[in-house]
Amino acid sequence: MKKTRLNARMLISALLMAVLLISASSCNRKDTEPEPVPDTADAQEKGSKVIVVYFSYTGNTKTLAQYIAEETDADTYEIIAKDPYTEDDTRYDEDTRAYKEQSDPDCRPEIDGQLPDLSGYEIVFVGYPIWHGQAPKIVYTFLENVELAGKTVIPFCTSAESPVGNSAKNLEPLAPEANWQEGVRLEIDMTQDDISKWIISLYASK
Numbered sequence: 266m267k268k269t270r271l272n273a274r275m276l277i278s279a280l281l282m283a284v285l286l287i288s289a290s291s292c293n294r295k296d297t298e299p300e301p302v303p304d305t306a307d308a309q310e311k312g313s314k315v316i317v318v319y320f321s322y323t324g325n326t327k328t329l330a331q332y333i334a335e336e337t338d339a340d341t342y343e344i345i346a347k348d349p350y351t352e353d354d355t356r357y358d359e360d361t362r363a364y365k366e367q368s369d370p371d372c373r374p375e376i377d378g379q380l381p382d383l384s385g386y387e388i389v390f391v392g393y394p395i396w397h398g399q400a401p402k403i404v405y406t407f408l409e410n411v412e413l414a415g416k417t418v419i420p421f422c423t424s425a426e427s428p429v430g431n432s433a434k435n436l437e438p439l440a441p442e443a444n445w446q447e448g449v450r451l452e453i454d455m456t457q458d459d460i461s462k463w464i465i466s467l468y469a470s471k
């Protein structure tokens with residue numbers, strides 16, 4: 266497993282070099298960037314170029330996000346709702362907070378805490394569970410409030426059975442200047458080794 270992980274990191278380094286060359290001229294950052302949150306600031310000092318951002322309610326997406334971070338030597342940022350979701354909010358039912366939020370195109374649930382400064386990253390994985398066929402609206406809040414211009418964004422989702430469908434495509438207009446990759450659905454029982462192979466296939470196809 267160690268050898269596979271090393272290969273994944275080598276492939277990622279190669280992709281990073283390519284991404285750096287392509288995105289250097291198109292990178293367009295905000296004048297007033299927020300102060301970096303401490304863990305991402307530390308990681309940037311270490312020279313990390315990949316970050317795995319995720320929202321997870323029951324932990325499935327979080328587990329896979331952590332595997333991806335491990336494989337890519339990345340930092341992580343968990344999107345946490347300011348108003349935490351309860352069991353009642355998320356029942357698979359039409360009369361719930363989650364359903365109402367998902368049905369409202371303008372809904373943008375508030376994120377708790379500070380958003381990360383993404384200026385030091387070239388590749389941003391964005392993970393989410395499928396909620397009523399789409400990414401949870403709090404992921405929309407995130408994407409609309411960070412600077413992703415020129416960055417490679419790799420969406421991934423988990424679900425009970427729904428495919429990624431148009432859930433990832435529907436995120437693209439929220440950060441139109443990012444270099445969006447095809448969204449993928451990952452099985453919730455994937456192991457660290459499975460994730461390693463997926464990442465190798467991802468970069469090998471570039």
Ligand SMILES: Cc1cc2nc3c(=O)[nH]c(=O)nc-3n(C[C@H](O)[C@H](O)[C@H](O)COP(=O)(O)O)c2cc1C
Pocket residue numbers: 320321322323324325326327354355356357363364393394395396397398399423424425426427428453
């Ligand atoms: C509010 C809500 C809506 C959901 N909608 C869907 C859905 O439309 N299709 C599906 O296959 N799974 C659906 N699920 C199941 C989750 O996508 C699945 O369990 C996912 O792996 C959870 O990820 P998490 O543990 O990171 O929150 C839904 C779960 C919740 C809580």
